[in-house]
């Protein structure tokens with residue numbers, strides 16, 4: 373079973389669309405559904421805040437404090453698949469930056485539930 377970290381879009385979560393990171397990302401991880409490669413332990417859940425500068429430092433701090441390096445990082449579906457998308461970066465660019473800084477594989481999306 374893989375250890376994964378999830379990063380959600382704080383702007384989307386704050387808009388009251390029913391996703392404070394409450395169940396969809398976590399259910400899909402527990403069942404190995406959606407974009408998860410297998411049943412996964414969610415060992416960290418970050419909320420991005422515009423304009424996104426804190427994401428990579430927060431991943432680093434989480435790894436340092438928890439002493440666990442995630443096997444995979446998922447950009448949540450609200451971050452990777454929503455329309456209109458993030459005005460500050462693309463999921464592809466953010467994923468590339470995270471991988472370059474941490475060496476951790478990044479997957480775009482978490483689930484396909486509605």
Ligand code: SF4
Nearest residue numbers: 381420422423424458
């Ligand atoms: S920077 Fe983009 S991904 Fe991050 S909270 Fe703002 S809109 Fe969402």
